Amino acid sequence: MVELNAGFLFTIGNILILYFLLKKFLFKPVTEFMENRTNSIKEQIDNAENKLKEAEDTKKQYEELLKSAHAKADEIVKAAKDRANKEYENIISQAHSDAQAITDRANHSIELERQRVMKELRNEISSLAFSAASKLIQKNMDTDENRKVVENFLNEKGVA
Numbered sequence: 262m263v264e265l266n267a268g269f270l271f272t273i274g275n276i277l278i279l280y281f282l283l284k285k286f287l288f289k290p291v292t293e294f295m296e297n298r299t300n301s302i303k304e305q306i307d308n309a310e311n312k313l314k315e316a317e318d319t320k321k322q323y324e325e326l327l328k329s330a331h332a333k334a335d336e337i338v339k340a341a342k343d344r345a346n347k348e349y350e351n352i353i354s355q356a357h358s359d360a361q362a363i364t365d366r367a368n369h370s371i372e373l374e375r376q377r378v379m380k381e382l383r384n385e386i387s388s389l390a391f392s393a394a395s396k397l398i399q400k401n402m403d404t405d406e407n408r409k410v411v412e413n414f415l416n417e418k419g420v421a
Contacts, residue, residue, distance in 0.1 A: 389415070 393414050
């Protein structure tokens with residue numbers, strides 16, 4: 262039985278020695294490697310999350326800049342349309358004023374020409390009336406003959 266106990270103790274001793282050797286040379290380095298690997302993965306995940314957050318922040322900033330740019334562009338377009346409408350109204354108003362001035366000048370010219378023609382017509386009619394009267398007086402004729410003379414005179418002058 263001593264042999265059994267010595268073999269048994271020898272085996273237990275070998276197992277303990279093997280355990281301590283494995284612990285020192287295998288378990289400890291493997292555990293350290295696993296912890297290092299775990300820490301490295303955690304750092305990579307943290308870095309990835311930080312970069313994702315930075316990317317989202319940058320995206321938000323770009324979206325705000327884009328909204329701001331669109332708003333400014335809309336404002337510029339609106340201002341340009343307003344200026345164009347004002348210029349259009351000014352041009353139309355000026356055109357109406359110019360047209361009214363031209364119409365007024367034309368009406369004034371027409372009135373002056375009408376007055377001139379009326380004056381000439383009065384002079385011509387006066388002249389014709391005096392000529393007809395002098396011819397009537399010269400002939401001193403009866404009424405039917407006077408009418409014939411006036412009609413002949415007017416036909417000569419191209420009035421009738």
